[in-house]
Amino acid sequence: MIEIYLSNKTYENDIYPLVKAFYPEEDIKVFEEQEQALEPKELTEASAAAPLPVAGVLEVPAKIIVRFCMEEIEVSLLGTRLKLKEKRALSQTLGKSQYKNAMKRFLYEVLSRTTGRTLPWGILTGIRPTKLVYELLEKDYEEEAVYHHMREEYLCSDDKIAMSIQIARREAKLLEEMDYKNGYSLYIGIPFCPSTCLYCSFPSYSITKFSDYVEGYLKALEQEIRYAASCLPHKKLTCVYFGGGTPTTLSAEQLDWLLGLIKEKFDFSHVKEFCVEAGRPDSISREKLEVLHKWGVDRISINPQSMQQKTLDLIGRQHTVDQVKEAIRLARETGHDNINMDIILGLPGEDKEDVLDTLRQIKELNPESLTVHTLAIKRAARLNIERDNYSDKKATQVADALTETLKFTKENDYLPYYLYRQKNMADNLENIGYSKFGREGLYNILIMEEKQTILALGAGGMSKFVFHDENRIERVDNVKSVTDYINRIDEMIERKHKFLQENSRKL
Numbered sequence: 001m002i003e004i005y006l007s008n009k010t011y012e013n014d015i016y017p018l019v020k021a022f023y024p025e026e027d028i029k030v031f032e033e034q035e036q037a038l039e040p041k042e043l044t045e046a047s048a049a050a051p052l053p054v055a056g057v058l059e060v061p062a063k064i065i066v067r068f069c070m071e072e073i074e075v076s077l078l079g080t081r082l083k084l085k086e087k088r089a090l091s092q093t094l095g096k097s098q099y100k101n102a103m104k105r106f107l108y109e110v111l112s113r114t115t116g117r118t119l120p121w122g123i124l125t126g127i128r129p130t131k132l133v134y135e136l137l138e139k140d141y142e143e144e145a146v147y148h149h150m151r152e153e154y155l156c157s158d159d160k161i162a163m164s165i166q167i168a169r170r171e172a173k174l175l176e177e178m179d180y181k182n183g184y185s186l187y188i189g190i191p192f193c194p195s196t197c198l199y200c201s202f203p204s205y206s207i208t209k210f211s212d213y214v215e216g217y218l219k220a221l222e223q224e225i226r227y228a229a230s231c232l233p234h235k236k237l238t239c240v241y242f243g244g245g246t247p248t249t250l251s252a253e254q255l256d257w258l259l260g261l262i263k264e265k266f267d268f269s270h271v272k273e274f275c276v277e278a279g280r281p282d283s284i285s286r287e288k289l290e291v292l293h294k295w296g297v298d299r300i301s302i303n304p305q306s307m308q309q310k311t312l313d314l315i316g317r318q319h320t321v322d323q324v325k326e327a328i329r330l331a332r333e334t335g336h337d338n339i340n341m342d343i344i345l346g347l348p349g350e351d352k353e354d355v356l357d358t359l360r361q362i363k364e365l366n367p368e369s370l371t372v373h374t375l376a377i378k379r380a381a382r383l384n385i386e387r388d389n390y391s392d393k394k395a396t397q398v399a400d401a402l403t404e405t406l407k408f409t410k411e412n413d414y415l416p417y418y419l420y421r422q423k424n425m426a427d428n429l430e431n432i433g434y435s436k437f438g439r440e441g442l443y444n445i446l447i448m449e450e451k452q453t454i455l456a457l458g459a460g461g462m463s464k465f466v467f468h469d470e471n472r473i474e475r476v477d478n479v480k481s482v483t484d485y486i487n488r489i490d491e492m493i494e495r496k497h498k499f500l501q502e503n504s505r506k507l
């Protein structure tokens with residue numbers, strides 16, 4: 001356990017993830033310094049002249065103290081043998097974000113020397129590193145200048161900068177081809193799944209336990225769809241995305257009714273992508289795939305996460321490797337020619353060889369796109385709550401496995417087209433979407449780069465309204481719980497209605 005004491009908690013969201021990135025295995029708590037007065041002895045004992053830990057005996061600090069003043073910042077690391085205090089002067093002329101970055105760079109340097117580690121993404125703890133690069137390229141920065149900025153300001157490695165530039169350029173090209181500013185995307189959430197995966201932190205309800213709520217949910221959703229169909233009359237619909245949960249947990253009849261309703265209520269003449277997450281192979285049938293094809297769904301996602309049966313069993317997926325292969329075969333037979341597959345690196349008990357075998361099996365299935373996630377353990381996930389039960393099943397060689405996926409995608413003509421990060425990711429790495437040329441998931445780019453208004457319907461839906469002229473984004477959320485959504489649907493509609501009444505002219 002590491003306790004972090006801050007003289008100013010404003011920077012908690014910057015400091016916590018950086019410390020966590022260096023010490024991913026540790027529980028970390030953050031206090032305001034006054035909340036738990038520190039023994040002065042501990043602080044006076046620490047000094048700048050204190051020796052760093054002996055190589056090979058890298059002690060995890062029990063306390064990290066960060067004190068902010070206008071002109072300097074002081075970082076102390078305290079443990080049994082570790083007594084280190086360092087100060088750095090910070091220029092008073094720095095703007096807010098420059099000050100924040102300078103402070104993070106200093107903390108990074110101290111932690112890097114103490115652990116003997118560097119982080120590929122440097123001090124970047126936000127979720128969208130490519131957004132920064134995209135903005136620099138939009139400002140006509142030359143590639144060399146982008147490298148310089150990302151290295152000096154954020155301490156990013158050249159590999160990560162190169163990948164960010166490649167992705168940002170590809171995104172820019174794809175966005176250029178669509179009139180994204182005058183368009184909007186539609187997200188529809190179906191929060192039911194066949195069972196709950198060990199690492200899940202999404203709004204997801206077991207379809208068996210909650211089957212009595214499905215009809216009520218669809219009725220509430222219908223109300224929201226009918227309202228949403230006319231709420232952005234001056235914008236063209238660009239992308240439609242069904243996510244969740246697992247939309248294909250609905251029956252073929254329910255899917256047929258729901259997709260028919262969407263097609264009837266919305267104008268699809270400008271839609272560039274109609275995507276449904278058929279995420280769990282155990283929710284898929286020929287009939288459902290035929291329904292998706294009939295209504296013009298042109299991209300589906302069938303996600304194994306791993307092609308190792310021992311892993312699928314452990315993470316509660318309740319489907320077999322053969323079911324994944326069968327689902328892909330059925331999808332091809334029913335006319336689906338744009339299939340994405342998701343895998344996760346860092347799953348419990350997996351090593352590089354497991355990932356290599358998963359990639360070998362995926363190669364045979366030849367999906368049009370492959371999304372490679374690195375496991376992020378969220379607070380609400382069972383994997384976190386029951387972590388003691390899995391302490392002997394830690395994944396190993398996650399960074400090596402990521403390198404193997406890079407090699408695999410290059411050798412098999414997949415190009416990276418979007419990238420994002422989450423908090424608490426294994427080895428502080430990233431998620432990357434790869435696709436064959438021309439088969440990119442457009443909605444994924446729009447949501448990551450926050451370039452377009454997204455109208456989100458259903459439980460847990462978070463609508464994002466992008467005001468291009470003012471360079472600002474506003475969010476309007478729906479309640480997460482299925483029962484609350486059903487009971488409070490009028491309120492959900494009113495929230496959007498009120499917001500749009502006040503803002504739609506500026507959108």
Ligand code: SF4
Nearest residue numbers: 193196197200204245
């Ligand atoms: S399929 Fe996705 S949404 Fe459903 S339980 Fe698993 S991780 Fe959660």
